[in-house]
Amino acid sequence: MSNIPTTDFVPADLDANKWKNLDPLYRALLERDVHDGGELERLLLDRSDLDAAAAEAHTNLYIRMSCHTNDEDAKNGYLAFVENVVPQLKQVGFELDRRVVGSEHATALDGDRYEVMLRDLRTDVELFREDNIPLQTEETKLDQQYDEICGAMTVEFDGEERTLPQMAKFLEETDRATREKAWHGIWSRRAQDRERFDEIFDTMLNLRASIARNAEFENYRDYMFKRRHRFDYTPADCEAFHRGAEQVCVPVLRQLNATRADALGLDPLRPWDLAVDIRGRDPLRPFADADELVEKSSRLFHRMDPSLGELFDTLRTGDCLDLESRKGKAPGGYQAHRDRTLRPFIFMNAAGLHRDLDTMVHEAGHAFHSILCHGEPLLHYRHSPIEFAEVASMTMELFAFPFLDEFYDEAEAARARRKRLEDLATLLPWVATIDAFQHWLYTHPGHTREQRTAQWIELDERFGPAVSWSGLESFREMSWQRQGHLFGVPFYYIEYGIAQLGALQLWLQYRQDPVRAVANYKKALALGGSRPLPELFAAAELDFSFGPETMQRLMAEVQKELDSLPL
Numbered sequence: 001m002s003n004i005p006t007t008d009f010v011p012a013d014l015d016a017n018k019w020k021n022l023d024p025l026y027r028a029l030l031e032r033d034v035h036d037g038g039e040l041e042r043l044l045l046d047r048s049d050l051d052a053a054a055a056e057a058h059t060n061l062y063i064r065m066s067c068h069t070n071d072e073d074a075k076n077g078y079l080a081f082v083e084n085v086v087p088q089l090k091q092v093g094f095e096l097d098r099r100v101v102g103s104e105h106a107t108a109l110d111g112d113r114y115e116v117m118l119r120d121l122r123t124d125v126e127l128f129r130e131d132n133i134p135l136q137t138e139e140t141k142l143d144q145q146y147d148e149i150c151g152a153m154t155v156e157f158d159g160e161e162r163t164l165p166q167m168a169k170f171l172e173e174t175d176r177a178t179r180e181k182a183w184h185g186i187w188s189r190r191a192q193d194r195e196r197f198d199e200i201f202d203t204m205l206n207l208r209a210s211i212a213r214n215a216e217f218e219n220y221r222d223y224m225f226k227r228r229h230r231f232d233y234t235p236a237d238c239e240a241f242h243r244g245a246e247q248v249c250v251p252v253l254r255q256l257n258a259t260r261a262d263a264l265g266l267d268p269l270r271p272w273d274l275a276v277d278i279r280g281r282d283p284l285r286p287f288a289d290a291d292e293l294v295e296k297s298s299r300l301f302h303r304m305d306p307s308l309g310e311l312f313d314t315l316r317t318g319d320c321l322d323l324e325s326r327k328g329k330a331p332g333g334y335q336a337h338r339d340r341t342l343r344p345f346i347f348m349n350a351a352g353l354h355r356d357l358d359t360m361v362h363e364a365g366h367a368f369h370s371i372l373c374h375g376e377p378l379l380h381y382r383h384s385p386i387e388f389a390e391v392a393s394m395t396m397e398l399f400a401f402p403f404l405d406e407f408y409d410e411a412e413a414a415r416a417r418r419k420r421l422e423d424l425a426t427l428l429p430w431v432a433t434i435d436a437f438q439h440w441l442y443t444h445p446g447h448t449r450e451q452r453t454a455q456w457i458e459l460d461e462r463f464g465p466a467v468s469w470s471g472l473e474s475f476r477e478m479s480w481q482r483q484g485h486l487f488g489v490p491f492y493y494i495e496y497g498i499a500q501l502g503a504l505q506l507w508l509q510y511r512q513d514p515v516r517a518v519a520n521y522k523k524a525l526a527l528g529g530s531r532p533l534p535e536l537f538a539a540a541e542l543d544f545s546f547g548p549e550t551m552q553r554l555m556a557e558v559q560k561e562l563d564s565l566p567l
């Protein structure tokens with residue numbers, strides 16, 4: 001492809017699946033003499049191309065495995081890369097980082113251009129501790145145990161053994177007794193492993209405290225703020241987000257709960273009453289098959305903006321889409337980018353449901369982000385921080401509102417819009433709950449399980465929906481254990497909240513001036529990760545602030561839209 005920002009350092013026919021092919025090239029980079037800023041810059045560009053080749057090999061193996069879970073070759077190829085190549089890449093990557101950061105010529109690099117990259121590399125080098133490697137391996141193993149326990153959970157229901165994700169659909173049943181029985185099935189099953197989850201989590205907390213101590217941090221929270229490269233916001237900003245969620249979003253959520261209780265004729269709502277359609281309607285059916293989904297999505301994006309429509313159409317040729325659910329495909333959906341040949345890939349399990357349409361539009365936003373950064377020669381800048389990457393995708397879900405008539409009649413489109421806004425009003429308080437919980441966990445080392453439970457209940461009182469837990473107290477106490485992020489990716493969650501506020505701001509712009517909003521969206525996406533977060537937000541004319549004032553302005557608009565939509 002002509003638009004690959006490649007240097008001639010990486011051979012065009014390099015097979016990057018094997019470490020023996022990558023090793024000499026990485027060695028050459030490590031041993032290369034660098035005499036001035038220009039040569040250091042060349043080193044960074046060559047490294048970027050090599051990293052991109054390795055990343056693409058990794059991605060292709062992952063894609064192949066997730067598309068063919070019953071293909072042993074695909075699985076073994078992926079595992080071989082994870083076991084044999086990834087650790088080597090980490091090691092050599094760290095050595096290169098240290099070389100760049102320690103280079104006397106780093107100061108000769110263009111300050112604006114390399115500010116973000118050097119800041120990231122310096123932090124990674126500063127935090128690196130040999131002693132922490134075995135602790136982090138231990139942490140990963142514990143998380144695998146968590147996943148394994150979750151994956152093994154099944155429930156006998158309606159004459160069949162079902163996984164917990166399969167149980168979710170019964171919570172949407174209009175028959176209340178069925179919902180209640182399904183809910184009890186799910187939570188009684190989880191309760192069987194409550195103790196094991198607590199043990200795993202206690203061990204993780206201890207490991208994490210040691211990791212932070214080894215890196216000379218007072219607590220794991222402060223360590224993780226650095227490790228997650230949170231240079232542009234602080235724990236105090238997160239607390240402002242929690243206050244905003246409490247003061248602004250929780251009242252909207254509880255009003256929605258009250259409306260639901262009214263419509264269903266229930267008082268009080270119970271935890272199994274939250275997912276059912278309040279008018280007892282059948283699920284929305286936006287399309288019959290993947291071809292129809294793609295065709296209608298294309299029309300949607302062309303109407304939103306002709307150039308986004310064209311970008312979407314580039315995904316329709318070649319091997320960029322694998323959308324239809326079939327046997328032997330991994331669950332879920334994702335967008336992956338092939339960093340060397342610059343081709344996005346969207347994976348999903350479309351079954352004709354509304355959430356498939358949401359996923360299509362969301363992942364297309366991620367693909368637009370990738371494509372709009374293609375001119376950027378540095379791999380480091382072709383990816384952006386999650387706080388902004390999710391603005392790219394979540395915004396598309398909101399910009400799609402006026403064009404849902406491609407899939408629905410007027411009443412159905414209104415129902416889909418209402419659902420999106422209700423989900424958003426539910427998401428923000430939940431993000432606050434999880435984030436506030438993590439702040440508490442890691443600033444209260446040595447807490448007991450009873451104290452942890454008490455803190456969780458306090459947060460659920462503060463941010464949770466208006467439901468009665470009477471007689472279900474023990475389930476409520478353990479309900480944090482279902483959020484895998486707490487186990488596997490600590491401190492990762494507020495990103496979704498920050499991004500959602502960015503997406504909402506763009507939606508407000510869109511309602512005022514769609515042309516300008518789309519232009520701002522594309523302008524900011526094209527920056528990739530080359531600028532600090534506040535500048536990425538500013539490029540789209542968004543405030544990078546997430547306290548009560550920002551939330552007030554945004555949720556007032558959400559409320560106005562909700563009021564205009566039929567139940």
Ligand SMILES: [Zn+2]
Nearest residue numbers: 362366390393
């Ligand atoms: Zn996403």
